[in-house]
Amino acid sequence: MAGLPRLRGQRKIMRASVVLVVILLLDVIAKSILPTRMEPSAIGALDAVLGATSLPSCSLILLADGITSPSTILKAVSSEGSSPRGVTVMEVTAAEDGQDGNVTLAMLSHLVDLARQVRLSSWCVRVVVVSHDPAFLVAFAESSLKGRLLVWATRLLVVTSLTLPQLYALLPAHWTFSMMNTIFLNLEKTPSNVRASVYIYLPYSQAGAQVVRIASWSPDRGLQLLTELQLSAEKYDDFQGATIPVTALPYPPYWVEEEHQTANGTTVRIYSGTDGELLNSVARALNFTFITLQIASWVEAVDKVVERESFMAPVYHTVLPQRLERFDMTYTYEYSFLAFGMKKPGLKPRWQSLYYPLANQVWAAVLALLLVTPIIVLMVIRLGERRDAGSRTGAGDVVQHMTGMLVGQNLPRRLPTTSSSRLLVGAWLVFAFIIGTVYRGNLTAHLTLPKYPPRPETVEELVEVVDRVTRPPYGAAYKDFFLGSENEVFQKLGELLFIGPKVLEGLQQALKHNQAVIEGRRYLEQIIAENFSQPDGSTELYVGRQHILPGLAAWPIPHDSPYRPQIDLSIMAVIEAGLYEKWSSDQMAKARRQSSRRQREYLAQQQQQASEKGTRIGKMIMALTLAHMQGPLMLLLLGLALAGISFAIEIASVMHLLSSE
Numbered sequence: 001m002a003g004l005p006r007l008r009g010q011r012k013i014m015r016a017s018v019v020l021v022v023i024l025l026l027d028v029i030a031k032s033i034l035p036t037r038m039e040p041s042a043i044g045a046l047d048a049v050l051g052a053t054s055l056p057s058c059s060l061i062l063l064a065d066g067i068t069s070p071s072t073i074l075k076a077v078s079s080e081g082s083s084p085r086g087v088t089v090m091e092v093t094a095a096e097d098g099q100d101g102n103v104t105l106a107m108l109s110h111l112v113d114l115a116r117q118v119r120l121s122s123w124c125v126r127v128v129v130v131s132h133d134p135a136f137l138v139a140f141a142e143s144s145l146k147g148r149l150l151v152w153a154t155r156l157l158v159v160t161s162l163t164l165p166q167l168y169a170l171l172p173a174h175w176t177f178s179m180m181n182t183i184f185l186n187l188e189k190t191p192s193n194v195r196a197s198v199y200i201y202l203p204y205s206q207a208g209a210q211v212v213r214i215a216s217w218s219p220d221r222g223l224q225l226l227t228e229l230q231l232s233a234e235k236y237d238d239f240q241g242a243t244i245p246v247t248a249l250p251y252p253p254y255w256v257e258e259e260h261q262t263a264n265g266t267t268v269r270i271y272s273g274t275d276g277e278l279l280n281s282v283a284r285a286l287n288f289t290f291i292t293l294q295i296a297s298w299v300e301a302v303d304k305v306v307e308r309e310s311f312m313a314p315v316y317h318t319v320l321p322q323r324l325e326r327f328d329m330t331y332t333y334e335y336s337f338l339a340f341g342m343k344k345p346g347l348k349p350r351w352q353s354l355y356y357p358l359a360n361q362v363w364a365a366v367l368a369l370l371l372v373t374p375i376i377v378l379m380v381i382r383l384g385e386r387r388d389a390g391s392r393t394g395a396g397d398v399v400q401h402m403t404g405m406l407v408g409q410n411l412p413r414r415l416p417t418t419s420s421s422r423l424l425v426g427a428w429l430v431f432a433f434i435i436g437t438v439y440r441g442n443l444t445a446h447l448t449l450p451k452y453p454p455r456p457e458t459v460e461e462l463v464e465v466v467d468r469v470t471r472p473p474y475g476a477a478y479k480d481f482f483l484g485s486e487n488e489v490f491q492k493l494g495e496l497l498f499i500g501p502k503v504l505e506g507l508q509q510a511l512k513h514n515q516a517v518i519e520g521r522r523y524l525e526q527i528i529a530e531n532f533s534q535p536d537g538s539t540e541l542y543v544g545r546q547h548i549l550p551g552l553a554a555w556p557i558p559h560d561s562p563y564r565p566q567i568d569l570s571i572m573a574v575i576e577a578g579l580y581e582k583w584s585s586d587q588m589a590k591a592r593r594q595s596s597r598r599q600r601e602y603l604a605q606q607q608q609q610a611s612e613k614g615t616r617i618g619k620m621i622m623a624l625t626l627a628h629m630q631g632p633l634m635l636l637l638l639g640l641a642l643a644g645i646s647f648a649i650e651i652a653s654v655m656h657l658l659s660s661e
Contacts, residue, residue: 045196065131112147141174239288247301253587298474329554342516353631357442470506
């Protein structure tokens, strides 16, 4: 089954190849009648640029707008210097008068999709676009960006003959021309001959963003470089101190925003946390500064990345297939441990609290001894009474005395006179002392430190206990992931998952309702420690032991971002140096210190208020509630009920005797 997607992909490529072959054959048949606007000397310029910017192992994708014949352009790639491994020729018929331009755009989008399949199946690719129509070039820029035709390794050469104002307006206006590895070969027809100029757009340079003429070509001098830059200059090794936009929101311990006052009174925002420090290191390595765009939610933060308004969202995001459909991810620098938090299960009132201090076997042994020992004591006492000819002791008195000694009552007023009976009573007293001491000690421990009900620690236990699981809005992809899983537990978790409240709000709801919150373990632990810790350090919430979805985390970045390799290399250097783990431990230690300081300040404030009122605050003592004392209270009520019934029976018996007399 694993080979089916690969076979389907190969079939698509085969179908695309058939279409491309048909297009090439049609072009060869019609090459005599298609018009051309490329002079033979201009073909030499194209040949020179291709020879200087390509490798022999690369294939070529040629796209024309229908005005310039592809067969004419093929002459430029037939020489020794630029002959490619393979050529894919595509042509879009220009919209005629009265024809809807959307038809041309639809055809162009379809051909871009086919060209992307060719790129994915090739070792390396060059793309040549020939058009003298600015509208066609704009449509190609939009279609290639939407169809994900280009990556940085795919070199794009645009052959055109625009005026300089058109050229200077076109290049910075589109991501394909300004940010990708794009070269413009602009043909300039002079009275004497045809010459060409080579332009690139540098978004980051010492002079700022600018269009640069880096080379020129003429039939006499050939191709000449005019600057130190190469034709395929790397744009992102050095951002030249530029300011780039990013999107992030406070997300401790990964992203922390703090405002500081400078010496001149201005307010400066400083970004810290593990991912904040990581971004600071990347910015220093690539020589740029960053600003955070104003956003209201994490959904908006990712949307701006998808729309390429933001260069990245430099905060921990779990890598999911659903997310990769919308944007790319940087180098995976952190393990993502998704966990759940919920309220600790409380004690329920249980009348068996008096029974729990001793095991079932102990209770059975004590009951058996309470039944057997009085019989033995009564027999010994009766034998002694026969020798002494004293008054006889009743069986009820013996049972009452033995039971009273067991529960810690006073000794009987009249003790046995024989030595054997006294030995039995002494042994019973020792036994009663040990059992009573052990029982009272265990009872005290059980009431003050009771055994709480088992709490959910795994995903299987979680879905069986809670009524609902909440997740912030930026975790909407998890619901689709769980529902689409083949695991029954994940499917049930997806059905219980509710997207909406923030983490803090969800935890507050978890204190009142039977629900849990899903979030990253570190973030969840920090939110609980900062907002739900008691002065003694305890909390009513806990984080489950099992990880729901262990995975990898990275930063969202636009699809096919040309600066991704530089970002990845910088992140890898930081991770390999061990700095990220150091920042993580420092951040957690800082959070613990701040939490301890707040607790000390709270206790100091309480002590001060108590001293002003003339009272004294001692150590916190946990009060026993009805959940602890239900057993003794029920035993007392049972005793009162039995005593009342016995009293009523006695009164009835006395009244019956009086009426009989």
